[in-house]
Amino acid sequence: MTSEYDWASGEGLLGIDDPAAVDAAFERGERHLGTAVIGLAFTCPLAEASPRIVRAMRLPDATQRQFAFTAAGTAARLNGELTPELYAALRAEAPGGFAEDAINDTLTFVPFRKLPPWFKWRWLLATLRNTVLGWWLRTADAAGDAWRALRGRRS
Structure with missing residues (x-):
């Protein structure tokens, strides 16, 4: 499965559906991990994508970290909820930074009763x-x- 993905250019990573391939890419220190977790948000159950999204939110590369927050917003849009770890990561980043759009997506697409x-x-x-x-x-x-x-x- 990993042969479909070009980690050097990011080609095909928005369609990634293998959390193990993303875990292996984290271990190798690949680029475009933020793009990959957006792909996981689209293709995997929230419980599988969430730990990888949170991990990508701590990447040193600001662009990839921003993509990880985009993945959190995407997960909120698609699932109508987030995991406790994603809520905590968004709260830790706080509004006004990279998390602003993800927080707004969460407030828009997650029912009030499900919000912490x-x-x-x-x-x-x-x-x-x-x-x-x-x-x-x-x-x-x-x-x-x-x-x-x-x-x-x-x-």
């Missing part, structure tokens, strides 16, 4: 922020429309 307490708090804050921002933007639009209407009548 930290994510429920984050969901509440995001919902409140988005509601207030929506009110602000609608008010600003209405004020702008009113101003343009007033200026149009004076001409």
Whole structure:
């Protein structure tokens, strides 16, 4: 199976479906491990992909680490849940860094009742922020429309 994958270029790694091949690549120190764990998120059960995604989140290469967080977001989208280890890894990275998009995907695609307490708090804050921002933007639009209407009548 590993002959289908080109670890040097990353070719074919998005279709990888063999966790053992990814484990062996970790041991060899291959490049493109972040790409490989995205492939595992697409093709493997969450329980099999999760430990490899978490491991890739600790890679020294920032790009591959970012891909690992993309894999976590993909897993949330596809499964509607994450493992406790993935939740912990996202919390450890915190919002604002590489984990921002994965956290947003988790908040969007994982039902509220399945979220751990930290994510429920984050969901509440995001919902409140988005509601207030929506009110602000609608008010600003209405004020702008009113101003343009007033200026149009004076001409």
